[in-house]
Amino acid sequence: MPDRSPPRPADRFLRWAAAAALGLLALFVAQPYLTGFLFSADTARAITARGDLAPAETATVELFARASPSVVHVFVQAAAQGRALMGVDNEGGEPGGGSQTGTGFIWDAAGHIVTNNHVVAAAAQGGGAIAVRLSSGEVVSASLVGAAPSYDLAVIRLGRTTAALQPLAIGTSADLKVGQSVFAIGNPFGLDHTLTTGVISALQRRLPTSAGRELSGVIQTDAAINPGNSGGPLLDSAGRLIGVNTAIFSPSGASAGIGFAIPVDVVNRVVPELIRNGRTRNPGIGIIAGQEATAARLGIDGVVVLRVLRGSPAAAAGLQGVDAQTGEIGDIIVGAGNRPVHRLADLTAAMEAAGLGASVDLIVERDGRTRRVRVTTTDVAESRL
The missing domain is CATH 2.40.10.10 (Trypsin-like serine proteases)
Incomplete structure (x- = not known):
């Protein structure tokens, strides 16, 4: 006869445990399908109000x-x-x-x-x-x-336009501070009207330009400046022009966090002259300076006069360049207008501060002796070799 005795408690527990395990397994397998069925957002979701923009964003x-x-x-x-x-005119904005x-x-x-x-x-x-x-x-x-x-x-x-023209507001670069916010607008890589933001990361940088000159007082910024940003405005938080973006320092050619801008005080002086005359007059004394790297290797602190332009203030003052036959160094300019001169940028800065037609006292070394020479600045573009 079959055993009709009730199941032992141990057997009942095993059956319940097995049933529970099977149930949990079924729920685990079915969970993605249940979730998809119950919670899928198959219609447009309600928009959550964001509130006002932060003051800085606004x-x-x-x-x-x-x-x-x-x-x-x-x-x-x-x-x-x-x-x-x-x-x-293709899609990227590049001709x-x-x-x-x-x-x-x-x-x-x-x-x-x-x-x-x-x-x-x-x-x-x-x-x-x-x-x-x-x-x-x-x-x-x-x-x-x-x-x-x-x-x-x-x-x-x-040329003739149909749109009204809106000039930028002009600021000043004389009171800029490292750390203040700046904004660059330009066309990097042909992408029109791109805004990048950052801070002034340094001031009084020197930037080489053409003809062996250096522009002093240049603004350094970490706002992203890329190819195509050249010539665009650098603005302060009031939206005023404080510089013209001109160069980046980057081994790759793209933004590396160091960009440079011509200070607006220079722009506001040079641009009106270009509009009036088509060119700008550069105050100078009519010399060709020797290479700074060569002077540094020779232990010279100052501007070596390589050549003197004919008819220039430097020629009238008796300045001498390097002897073409012997290579002997002539004059070394070590001061100008009560300022020390360590490199060409110091000399050009002194000339620009004096302006055209101004008298400037130079401190000149020759053969170990120092003397003071007074010259009158002129437009160096009019001087000839």
Whole structure:
């Protein structure tokens, strides 16, 4: 006869445990399907109110809205391909081959645009065509008004436009502080009206420009500056122009957190002169300086006079350059206008501070002896070898 005795407690526990395990396994397998069935958002989700923007965000948004209409995209085509400039415009905003692009900004209601000299150098040298795309999208031809290679600045002027022109507000670079916020607007890699932010990371940097000159007082920033930002504005938190973005320090060619801008006080002095005369007069004394690296290797602290330009103030004052026959060093300028001169940038800064037609006292060393020489600054572009 079969055993009809009730199951032992141990057997009942094993059965319940097995059933529970099977149930849990079934729930585990079915969980994704149940979750998908019960919680799938297969209709548009309700929008969550975000509240007001933070004050800093609001200020940045308003700054961009005010300043961006004054920023333009500059295109320069080599003379041989100038006809294609106005007709070729691809999706990336870059014109057809052989072109140089950069950024500029509206200087005045007459249509003058400020940009970097190196952006429009092809037009200056070979008569290439220049076109400008305004913030409205309108493309306008432009002509070169003047260039100042020593400051890497240039002015172009728009042709007839249909849009109203909005010049940027001008600030000052005399009271800038390291750590204050700055904003750069430009066209990096052809991407129109890009805003980057950062701080002033250093002041009083020196930036080499053409003709062996150095621009002093340059602003250093960590705001992202990339190819295509050249010639664009660097703004303070009030939306005022405080510099013109001109260069980056980067082994890769892209932003590495160190960008440079020409201070607006220089821009505000040079640009009106370019508009009036098409060129800027550089105060100087008419010398060609020796290489600083060579002077440093020789243990010389000062500017070695390599050559003296004929008819220059330096020639009138009796300054002597390096002897072409023997290589003997002549004069070394160690002071100018009550300032020490350690390198060429110190001398050019003293000349610019004095201005054209001003008398400047130089401290000059020759053969171990020091003397004071008074010279009158002149436009060095008019001097000849």
